[in-house]
Amino acid sequence: MKQPPFKIVVTGPESTGKTELAMFLAGTFGGTCIPEYARSYVERLDRRYTWSDVEHIAAVQERQFRETENIGGGCIFLDTYLVITKVWFMEVFGTRPGWIDEKLRESEIDLFLLCYHDLEWIADPVRENPGARREYLFNRYREEIEALGRPFEVIRGTGNERFENARMAVLRHFPQIENT
Numbered sequence: 001m002k003q004p005p006f007k008i009v010v011t012g013p014e015s016t017g018k019t020e021l022a023m024f025l026a027g028t029f030g031g032t033c034i035p036e037y038a039r040s041y042v043e044r045l046d047r048r049y050t051w052s053d054v055e056h057i058a059a060v061q062e063r064q065f066r067e068t069e070n071i072g073g074g075c076i077f078l079d080t081y082l083v084i085t086k087v088w089f090m091e092v093f094g095t096r097p098g099w100i101d102e103k104l105r106e107s108e109i110d111l112f113l114l115c116y117h118d119l120e121w122i123a124d125p126v127r128e129n130p131g132a133r134r135e136y137l138f139n140r141y142r143e144e145i146e147a148l149g150r151p152f153e154v155i156r157g158t159g160n161e162r163f164e165n166a167r168m169a170v171l172r173h174f175p176q177i178e179n180t
Contacts, residue, residue, distance in 0.1 A: 005031070005074050006174050007065075007108060009081045010166075011141055012115030012155075013134040014127045017162060021115065021155065022079040024163050025170060029177050031075035034064050038080065038088075042126045051093055058085045062103050075170070075177060081109070083144045087137065104148055111173050112145045112152035113166055114138070119158060 010022040019036060026033035038057045042049055061082055068076045082104050089096035117134035121127070129137055145152045153169040155162060171178055 005068060005071050005076045006110045006177070007068060007076050007078065008111045008113060008170065009078045009083070009109050010113045010115065011080055011083055011145075013117050013137040013141070014129050015119060015121045015134075016115035016117055017119055018115055019079050021113070021163065021166050022077040025166060026075070026077045028167055029075050029170065031077055032068070032071055034068065034076060034078045036079040037061055037064065038085070039126055051089075054085065054089055054092070055097055058082060058089075058097070058100055061085060065107060075174070082107070083112070083141055083148075086144060087140045091137075091140075104144075109148075109150050111170070112150055113169060114141060114145065114152050114154050116154050116156040118156055119162075 008025070010018045010025070012018055022033050022035075025031065037060045041053070041057055041060075045053065061080070065078065065081065068078075082100055086096055086100045086104065089100070117138050121130045121134060123130070142152075142154075151173060153172070155166045155169060157165045
């Protein structure tokens with residue numbers, strides 16, 4: 001019987017290095033990186049996103065998560081997940097589809113790495129939350145993760161320090177993967 005993979009979500013406000021961190025960790029631990037779907041989807045739109053768009057993004061994120069069950073052993077690093085999408089719904093539309101809460105409760109996330117907003121915010125066409133919004137959203141994500149009762153670590157630092165802090169956080173929770 002194959003060992004299920006450890007599921008680690010890299011999350012946090014915009015422009016906090018989530019994608020680079022997820023790819024680094026997957027490479028470091030010989031794991032799989034599930035890329036962020038929201039960014040690529042929104043970049044392809046030729047209009048402002050709608051409720052239906054965000055719900056589609058959430059459904060794809062959930063499908064990607066379920067598909068990780070077929071990957072044996074090691075670690076899976078998800079570049080964002082439904083916590084961000086839930087907060088996105090609440091902030092933009094004032095409500096969310098009820099199924100998101102259910103899927104978050106059912107998910108077997110082993111660890112959240114919550115990226116702190118100590119990196120410079122870099123504007124781009126899909127980012128919409130600079131300045132004080134980054135701290136506000138960081139705190140909202142933290143509240144959601146705490147409400148789920150799942151383990152999490154805040155990842156701080158710049159450059160290689162940030163990568164090392166994330167690597168050590170993973171090893172604190174899963175020391176058995178150090179020699180994989």
